[in-house]
Amino acid sequence: MFYGHELGKTTGAHTRGRAGTGIVEDLQQDDSLVVPVHQYWLSRNRLLAANAIFTAYATTLAVETGHADRTWAIWAAAAYAVTTLILWVTRRKNVPVMVPLLVALAGALAAPVTWLITRVSPTAEVDVISRSAVLLLQHGSPYLPQGQLASWLSYNPYLPVMALFGLPRALGASGLFGDPRLWLTATSFALIWAAFAIAAPHRHCASCRHRVWMSTVFITASPVIAFPLAVGITDPPVMALMFLTLALIAKPSNVYRAAVALGVACAMKATAWPAVPVLTAMLAARDAARSAWRFVGTTVVVAVVLSCALAPTALSNPVAFVQNTVLFPLGLTKHKTPAASPLPGHLLAMTGMAGHWTAVGLLIVSGLGFAVSLVARPPADARASALRLALGLAVMFTLAPATRWGYFVYPIGLLGWMVLTWPAAAAAEPGAEQPVLVVPAQAGKPRQTASAP
Numbered sequence: 001m002f003y004g005h006e007l008g009k010t011t012g013a014h015t016r017g018r019a020g021t022g023i024v025e026d027l028q029q030d031d032s033l034v035v036p037v038h039q040y041w042l043s044r045n046r047l048l049a050a051n052a053i054f055t056a057y058a059t060t061l062a063v064e065t066g067h068a069d070r071t072w073a074i075w076a077a078a079a080y081a082v083t084t085l086i087l088w089v090t091r092r093k094n095v096p097v098m099v100p101l102l103v104a105l106a107g108a109l110a111a112p113v114t115w116l117i118t119r120v121s122p123t124a125e126v127d128v129i130s131r132s133a134v135l136l137l138q139h140g141s142p143y144l145p146q147g148q149l150a151s152w153l154s155y156n157p158y159l160p161v162m163a164l165f166g167l168p169r170a171l172g173a174s175g176l177f178g179d180p181r182l183w184l185t186a187t188s189f190a191l192i193w194a195a196f197a198i199a200a201p202h203r204h205c206a207s208c209r210h211r212v213w214m215s216t217v218f219i220t221a222s223p224v225i226a227f228p229l230a231v232g233i234t235d236p237p238v239m240a241l242m243f244l245t246l247a248l249i250a251k252p253s254n255v256y257r258a259a260v261a262l263g264v265a266c267a268m269k270a271t272a273w274p275a276v277p278v279l280t281a282m283l284a285a286r287d288a289a290r291s292a293w294r295f296v297g298t299t300v301v302v303a304v305v306l307s308c309a310l311a312p313t314a315l316s317n318p319v320a321f322v323q324n325t326v327l328f329p330l331g332l333t334k335h336k337t338p339a340a341s342p343l344p345g346h347l348l349a350m351t352g353m354a355g356h357w358t359a360v361g362l363l364i365v366s367g368l369g370f371a372v373s374l375v376a377r378p379p380a381d382a383r384a385s386a387l388r389l390a391l392g393l394a395v396m397f398t399l400a401p402a403t404r405w406g407y408f409v410y411p412i413g414l415l416g417w418m419v420l421t422w423p424a425a426a427a428a429e430p431g432a433e434q435p436v437l438v439v440p441a442q443a444g445k446p447r448q449t450a451s452a453p
Contacts (some may be wrong), residue, residue, distance in 0.1 A: 041419055042095055042214055050222075051104060055080040057223055058108075068123050070344050072112045072230040078224065079107020098214060105221040109185065117179040124153060126232035129180040133166030140313035143324045153336040156330040160310035161268040162234055166264065184230045185238055191240035191369050192225070197255075198247040201423045215420045224409045224416060233406060236274050241265035241415045242389075246417065249279060249295075250382040252287055253424045256278040259295045263302025267310075270325065271410060275389055275398065276300075277371060279380035282385045314365040331401045359401040366395050383418055390414040 026443035058080055062073035086100040122130070131141030142163040145154050165187070169178035176182055193216040200208040219225055225236050229337040241261050262279070266273035276299055284292035307314075314321045327333045348359040357363045390411035397407040 002076075004342040013142055015267060016211070016256045030422060033254060040211055041182075042218060043156055044087060044091055047097055047218070048084060048091070050218075051084040051100075053086060054223055055084055055105075062389075066117065067233045069227075071107075071116055071120060075112040075115065075230075076108040077225065079104050079111070079221075082107065090392055098210075101214065101217045101221065105217050105226075108221050108223075111228040112226075113181055113185055114135075114176065116230055116271070117176050122179070123232040125234060126180055127153070128156050129162060129234070130169050130231070131156070131166070132163040133170035136160075136163045137167075137170050141311045141320070143311070143317075143319070143320045145320045146323055149323065149335065151332070152328075153332070155335070156324045157248065158327050159235060159267050159325060160267055160307045160314070161264060162241050163310060165234075165237075181229060181232050181329075184232070184234065188225060188229060188236040188240045189216065189220050191237065191244055192220055195240065195243035195247045195417075195420070198244070199250065219413075219416055219420065222416070224413050228406060228409060234260060234269060235271070235406070235409055238265050238269045239410060241268070242272065242275055242410075242414070243417050245275065246382045246386055247281070247421070249385075250290070251282070255287075255291055255295055256298055259298035260302050264306065264384070266299060266303035267306035270329065271393070271407070276391055277374055277387050278379065278389045278392065281374035281383065284367070285378040285380060330360065340452060343400075348401070356401055360398060363396065363399045363401075366399055383421075386414045386418050 038234040055077055058073045058077035062070055064079055065073065074104060078410050083100040084093075086103060087097070090100075135144065136142045141159075144154050144158055149155060165180040165183045171181070172178075193212065194214045196212040197209075200212050201372065202208045225239070228234075229236050241264055245258045245262040245265070248254040248261060258279070262272065262275055276296065278297050280292045313322070323333060330334075344359075348355040348362075374388070379388045393414075394408065394411040397410075400407075
């Protein structure tokens, strides 16, 4: 799929380029518009294949699971199937692909979120966020003290910023507007859109703006984002902030803004912290050690300041903070998290205390190995950082004693971000050759002078 962007008029006689590169071979003698052609990964055929895969996944989930997961899966399977059908039927017709994408967004996200909020009891994650906001308003900390941790539902494994999503209900809102899932969804969508907008090749290009909206709708409607949002899992806004950080840090002038975005994510959930060493190593290799230290310092300061501001009394009771946010996710508390999947770390932990500590030891060793790899071979740019972070998180989730399949939305989402922003990254490279169209001034229609790759 190609999109044109008007650069201006050119005059002159013969302009030549390399054959087969997608660069202009010959320009007309008369005035004409030179227009770069953007290749976009989300072609109609790829959207068709992706939604067919989404349909199969949601259908399988509807059969294999229950409760809120099944409710989402039923809605999503129908939505993805209809989207696939529309894409197939209109594949030779001039119907904008945004139409079926909006069908997927409505059926896989908007409808199940509304249904689950208004007709089904809140999930455990939603209850935890709502309670943490009430505790924050009443006691200045979103965490229960150690003596009141009576079951696994009493723990709050999230960092203080996550409590903000429960504030509307804590302040008296009810129904749809009082549920954290509405605000998780709205925040995630806005942040994802901002990330794609910043990563776009051009700010004032109609085709680039269209691509931003298509990418935002596609990834938000996908199971990677829509499923956890519908059931109240808190990963999507953290992933969205990671996308925003990667988009910003691609340009050296935006390093401080990237640090602020990542600092907010790090004050929201511990799963954002592995991005700090990865991006720090990238900045040290790409820019300079001073830039890397400034990035680390800004990220840590933002995370610490936000955490202290939203949990002031937790400073006087750090034991409760550690119990909730560190020991409970590692399975080292009296009441164990129900998060479980047949992954090596969890299987080891189930064999007893020795196996549990073996899993923790393997997790530490893998982290040290990951750190050595960052020093020995740091990622060169934001795209390489996304890939390295995806690999590191996949290993971490595989070896964690208390883990679930849902955590793998992080590496999958980061790989999806790399694919969807590939043209933008290529366009941003200095000296990169861009395929173009020649638009005759009188005809008013673009004429492609060389095949684009």
